[in-house]
Amino acid sequence: MKHSTIPQTRSGRGPARRIGRSLALVLPVVLVLSGTLAVTRVNWSGSPSASVLTASDASDASVASGSLTSGVSSRAHARAPQEVLRDRLLTELEEKNPGVALTHLQQAVNGRPSLARHCGSIARSLGRAAVRIYGASRAQSYARPVCDTAFASGVMAAHS
Secondary structure, eight states, rough: OOOOOOOOOSSOOOOOHHHHHHHHHHHHHHHHHHHHHHTSOTTTTTTSSSSOHHHHHHHHHHHHSSSHHHHHHHHSSSHHHHHHHHHHHHHHHHHHHHHHHHHHHHHHHHHGGGGGGGHHHHHHHHHHHHHHHHHHHHHHHOOOOOTTHHHHHHHHHHHO
């Protein structure tokens, strides 16, 4: 029993269907490429003054200089942020006390989360320096749970 008097065709291969299939194939590719290009323009370093090197800039630099390493090597001579922070905190530890240095380490990590992976090594360095300057028992009195008690492990490593 048929409910419709309009004849049904099974071909369904009109221009709308062809356009739909073309879009179904092309649209995901366009979206992925545009998303990839957008991500390369984001400044992931956290500092607003840092320049962003995009793929087009890299190709321009390699064409202009003959290789890509010249642009990268000039930036490699600059000191890493964690090294600058470590030196500043060691100076602070000598001038003031380990408690002030540990407080500023925690504030630096909170303000710039990219430093979190270096927090433990910086705190251990502070612990070793505190033992050299203040002695083991006094240095241990400044220990706090900054960077999973890495300061205390630095004190223990220098004391042993």
